[in-house]
Amino acid sequence: MGQSKITVWQFFVLTLTFLIGTSFFFTPGGLINVAKQDAWIVPLWAGTSTILVSLIWLELSKQYQGLSIIQICIKVAGKKLGSLLALMYISYFIQLAVFVTRNMGDFMKQAMMPMSPITVFHLMFLVISGYAVYKGIDTIARSSELLFIIMGVTFIFIVCLGLTQWDSGRFQGMFRMDLWKTMKETRSIFGFPFLESLLFLMLFPFVKSKLKSSFILAIVIATIMLSFSTFFTIGVLGVTRASHDTYPLFVIAQEIHIGSFFEHMESTIALILLVAIFIKLSIAYYCSVLGICQLFRIKNRSWITLALILLISGLALGYDNVVENIEFSKKYDFEYTLIYSVFIPLLLLIVTWIRRSRKKSMRETTS
Template identity: 30%
Template sequence: MGEMIEKGKINPRQFSILTLLFSLGSTILIVPSALTSIAKQDGWIAAVAGVAGGMAVIFLYSMLGSRYPDQSLMQYTEAILGRWLGKVACALFLSYFFILSALVLRNVGDFITTIVMPETPIQVVHALFLLAAVMGVSLGLEVIARSSEIFLPWIAVLIIVLIVFLIPQIQLDRIQPMFETGVKGIIHGSLSVLSIPYMELVVLLMVYPYVTKPKKIRSAFMKGGLLGGVIVIVVTILCVFVLGWDFTARHTFPSYTLAKKIQVGEFLQRIEVLVAIIWFLTIFFKLALCFYASILGMAQLFRLRTYRPLLVPSSIVLGVLSIVVYPNIVYFRVFAAEIWPFYSLTFGLFMPLLLLTVSALKPKPPADGSSAEPKEKIH
């Protein structure tokens, strides 16, 4: 283990917090819109179905990760599929991590330039946010995990405040008629929760070998994913009950608009900045983890001793990619609803399933030599 590129270790609790923040990342802001545009007022049922499916996906990841406790996704993909096929699969995974990082960064840019500061060039927003992520990644996994522990209580308080103050605004008749879109609409809608964030959690298989107490990783992973899912369901329910499904479906960032509805007497208004803060904090961790997985994976693929030299060039490429990844916010809505779920299914479900199946059919390596191979590889 000493030969590993990443020297840091995180505990299962920190892993759980990172999973939670990752699953809230872009999800709370963009998913309610995608859900309701497909499943209409049954968007919240689609969210529940999506979270249930998401838990199964996390279970699949933890089965794969626990088969190779000392190796990251890059290392055992090569071990399972053989050298050349493994390298191709690794390169595909890396492209997915990198495109995901670019999309997450673009989400931030779009949000700030359409809602918060419309006059600011999107490149400036991206550069500032990237700078923070690069600093985080250069300090390593342990620092990212510890800072997530510091921010968690603040994020929790802000989410609770948001939910409590919106309860008086709920209009229950907005839920009817139930099951109008039928099972097909609900399943189609649930795909948007499955693809953002659950299928994207495959990124965390790069972090898996650095978590202490391997026996507790699965429950930590499931706990973080479930908590994130519950918050997404609650936010979707609030969007449907307070704004109505049609309004939610029309807006790109409905949960931000949702917070504008909060009014307590004459003194507590314009509280939507809370949602912006929750979102900036959670999406920072999502971006940091995606970018970290990309460059750690690159370093492992090319057998480098450290990922540090890759930081600056990769961040420049990422900055450019985030501008060209989709032309405008209108296109993004189609992309998030129609294209991304199937792209995510490829890397978030089919590839991990393939790896698990092949590794189950292969004879298990001997216990004493199991971790000797990756040491060789990194040297």
């Protein structure tokens, strides 16, 4: 399972799509509701902070080249404590796959097919993603290359059409936010989507070269694009409307009318979202399966992949509705993700430095 390799470009596409995919649709409305006309600034400081945090991940990966975060936990913390930390990471990966699955189900049921059972959407997507996971990370990476182009071209097309409804007057009152209050109320954006990229600690060993530059570049571009998406949403819908819509980009696509030819573009936006969800879900799903296989030394991942379809689908029903999901993310997502993205990797890195400094001092004294 660990013999596959992905190119720098494939890794860049995976990282960028993972970060911007679903956040384009779910993040702008919440940010605009809190920060109003200044909401487009929030992703900029969130992305900058993530770059600093990513240096911890990259340094940890450099110290243990060729090892995933699961293997690093066991090597640094020992078999018992390390296995416990590895189980915590696996549970986080599964939980993230559950969040992505439920977000997809809520969107399809609320915006596209309200009469269909939400479980149908969960199982359909999980079966497709499960097959991709079974085929391996190189298959997911190649798929993302093609889907990324389709998603990018379609999004640019929608933006160009949406600019016909642009009104710069909707930005009146900009730069009046309370910085500390805004950071506190929008802290969930640090967790979703930025700190969630800690999953790539599982994929770092598959990258052949230029890992650091491609990973940081993907975060930078994702930050700029998410900021632009929020800026674009404010200019087209305005603060009041955008802050009350769960999927503001979907609303923009619904209202695009150019003559009698370009209208009802919401199905196109739905296509972009489904593509983005497929890639993000496949990455989280794959990391869950890979983590279980590495922890328990399982060579055949087929049964693990199949079992997780049922587990993720069942756990995705844990929320009553999309509002409860959003409220949970606002209140707890940042603190929850911070444990796995900052505290544990930093602790592992500090232990590594202490051990290596002790070994170095012992060698000097013996010589």
